[in-house]
Amino acid sequence: MSGRFVRSSKYRHVFGRPTRKEQCYDNVRVSRNAWDTNLIKVNPKYLAINWESGGGGAFGVIPLHERGKLPERIPLFRGHTAVVLDTDWNPFNDDLIASCSDDGKVFLWRVPENFTVTPDIPADEIQDVNPVGKLSGHPRKVGHVLFNPAAENVLATSSGDFTIKIWDIEAGAAKLTLNVGELVQSQSWSANGSLLVTTSRDKKLRIWDVRQERPAHETNGHSGAKNSRCVWLGEHDRVATTGFSKMSDRQLALWDIRAPREPISGFKTLDSISGVCMPFWDEGTQCLYLAGRGDGNIRYFEYENDKFEYLSEYKSGDPQRGIAFMPKRGVNMHENEVVRIFKTVGDTYIEPISFIVPRRSELFQDDIYPPTIGLKAAMGPSEWLAGKEAIPPKISMASLYEGAGLKEVTPTQDKPTPPPKAAEPTPEPTPVVKGPPPSMKEQGASMAAMVSKFADEDKPDEADDSSSFEEVSKPVERPSAITLSPADDVEPPAVSPPHLWRAKSAESAQQPASTSDANTSTAESTSAVPADAVQREIDAIKNLIAEQTKTIAAQAQQVQNLTMEIEQLKAKLED
Missing domain, CATH: 2.130.10.10 (YVTN repeat-like/Quinoprotein amine dehydrogenase)
Structure with a gap:
């Protein structure tokens, strides 16, 4: 067949x-x-x-x-x-x-x-x-x-x-x-x-x-x-x-x-x-x-x-x-x-x-020998009776293959018996080809939202915390980019939004102006550092938005091409 x-x-x-x-x-x-x-x-x-x-x-x-x-x-x-x-x-x-x-x-x-x-x-x-x-x-x-x-x-x-x-x-x-x-x-x-x-x-x-x-x-x-x-x-x-x-x-x-x-x-x-x-x-x-x-x-x-x-x-x-x-x-x-x-x-x-498994190789076959349960329990009887749930740590099969004894590779897991769909620790990214493509109206709204977000970044005091675009800029660590002088006592809180960090850094740059004239030059140099860092971040965000805009435009073109192909197929079927 x-x-x-x-x-x-x-x-x-x-x-x-x-x-x-x-x-x-x-x-x-x-x-x-x-x-x-x-x-x-x-x-x-x-x-x-x-x-x-x-x-x-x-x-x-x-x-x-x-x-x-x-x-x-x-x-x-x-x-x-x-x-x-x-x-x-x-x-x-x-x-x-x-x-x-x-x-x-x-x-x-x-x-x-x-x-x-x-x-x-x-x-x-x-x-x-x-x-x-x-x-x-x-x-x-x-x-x-x-x-x-x-x-x-x-x-x-x-x-x-x-x-x-x-x-x-x-x-x-x-x-x-x-x-x-x-x-x-x-x-x-x-x-x-x-x-x-x-x-x-x-x-x-x-x-x-x-x-x-x-x-x-x-x-x-x-x-x-x-x-x-x-x-x-x-x-x-x-x-x-x-x-x-x-x-x-x-x-x-x-x-x-x-x-x-x-x-x-x-x-x-x-x-x-x-x-x-x-x-x-x-x-x-x-x-x-x-x-x-x-x-x-x-x-x-x-x-x-x-x-x-x-x-x-x-x-x-x-x-x-x-x-x-x-x-x-x-x-x-x-x-x-x-x-x-x-x-x-x-x-x-x-x-x-x-x-x-019939194979010719004489090397360790890691694809058919994943880590397995060893001789160490996840808990004692008193912990189990108290309600603890865990899977015992796992050992490397490669170490047994090489004669190195039991070697733990996976610690005790606190979330046992996961559903089969959640067996992988990180979900697979959804391919673009799956599901219906976004409409032109939806893509236009998405582009408008990103442009609006870009405008907000130029005005840090009016940043919108509810926008999901912050997830894109998350890899850029703003606190590490803002370097305060030893004279500045103001530190951004760990849970403060990025726009508050920038606002506080601006305030700290203005504080030395009220001190003696001898410290004026030092204050200007310290205030210049966070300003440059913020500008670099804005430039990076601009580049990122430009790349995303190109990607969306390419996807829109792809949708248009697919639409034309569908229309051609319909015309052939009608003939």
Whole structure:
């Protein structure tokens, strides 16, 4: 098709590369519990796995560099009296992890120093790891744990008692409680940690103002009977959800959190596969990844102009039940890897999948590796509870690429979660070709206003402060141009308009006339300096007005030419 349009994107050819089995994490025992969580979690140092074990609940932790087949007996993180349902790594400390269980307890753990799953001791002497903290408050099972992405040591837990508790793990106490009224199926924090989005069994999508302990918005989500998932799109004020229609078709939806009554562009049908779609957002590439639970496919979309543009799909014959998403600071930039996903295969081994931008250059690719969140939180738990909102400082990916460690490049941002249109700090200038051109009457009025303004500048005492033309002359610093002598005690106030500065300088030039004759010559020299400076400013303004007049005349000529072309086209159409 000769006229086919291909959307430009640097991620259009991203492909997923599997890992050879000998480089996977083999001989694991993934929990066979039917609870709908991701089963595994990863950070740049460790991989956590909900473990299938008897005699209570446990999960395993594997250092990422210890690949291959695991021994039959490894040290487990054991302490729950029922099966472990979910885990989550602390985003600001790679050695801390939280777990929740069917026993209603939430435990906090610290990975021991020099931890390994292959200790050089007999198997019967291997010691399990004990928790370092315990959070009790839910009377029923706790299904999800999720650390706040901006505030340090703030943890959200959802339970079968139909509530979400917000914990300050430093104090070991629940500070806030969200009464959902139904079983929570998934939850996701906003980038600044002030809002929380949830999906639940009653098919409602709720956006919680957490510190007010109430939903800011509540609307109907996916109408299907199966579980739905949600994910916050990083620093945007958008949320993506996956779920099912009444006909059991898998769906994807994009929501504006300011008006979430209906999804943007409606519910998009993906396919008719029965497995839950697990969504993951990558802030660096602005891409959404959807991994099917029970199938081996991973689709990815690029978010652009409030739409998800389909990129491609990684297909595999090995179905996954659990998925983990590596934080950006853990990817391999030397191979142009933008995302690394870990998937469970047959509940017996974990396979890493690298998503790579195919490029030949061996240099650092700064366009696909923008600054990312590091290990420093934006605030502590007390500041967060007091109402502070901020996004953590970001680190340079180039410093990680060069092996220089974590280097902050972006300070803590006080205005988090901006709308997509306000993502850039400075708006793009509006091109002249956009919108209807100004009429000749409007241009004439504009020129007359500028001429009038020029006349006012010749009479500084009658300057019009309300005129917008002062914005044009703003780069000229008038106070610095007016140099007063040490004998002059009068200084222009910092907030005075320019015409008042000039008036005061004239008064100060006249003051020495009433003093002794010996100071007369000095007064005349000091009064001449501001007069010359003002004259130079007036000349500069005259030149500026002349240039603007030429520009407006050229635009008027362009409008006239366009009008003539339109008339000619009309005449041709009439013929």
